[in-house]
Amino acid sequence: MADRLTQLQDAVDQLATQFLASVHFVNKHHELKTLSPKDSIRDTKKDDDGAPQEVDPLPADQFKAGQTELAQDLIVKEQQIEYLISMLPGLENSENDQEKRMKELEEELKVAEEERQQALKEKEEVLTKLEGIIRSIKRP
Structure with a gap:
């Protein structure tokens, strides 16, 4: 849209x-x-x-x-x-209000990025464990 x-x-x-x-x-x-x-x-x-x-x-x-x-x-x-x-956005929102909202959104974005980075680390750890488990399985 x-x-x-x-x-x-x-x-x-x-x-x-x-x-x-x-x-x-x-x-x-x-x-x-x-x-x-x-x-x-x-x-x-x-x-x-x-x-x-x-x-x-x-x-x-x-x-x-x-x-x-x-x-x-x-x-x-x-x-x-x-x-x-x-x-x-316009007359009812002053410049200070808009700057404040932008800072709030930046903080939310930082938190979301940290969560994403943590999720990527967890994914890598899980993949490493899974790979280790798969390699440790021996064929009969």
Whole structure:
């Protein structure tokens, strides 16, 4: 599993992608309307080079449902980011607290290393005894 900062970066990248997808959806499927009485809407199904039109309006209910779904996805991703941020060590942990915790962890690591070294010694002793026993056994 990735560390918290990597997860946070991935979530922020995904949120940016979702923002772009939302803007693209709204830009592609909005309803064509005039902003002032002097404005007019061109009726172009295809561009001069045969490319499809830039705006493909959806019915109002489908457009609204799409917007709602995209907004919910953005909210969920934002909540995931907030959760990941809350899991990071930060403002509630002062520098002294973090140094103290690091020293405690170093001590635990030293103890664990001593236990490992002792276990290795015991293993070698047992192997030596076993080897001696095996060598002392004579075939009938």
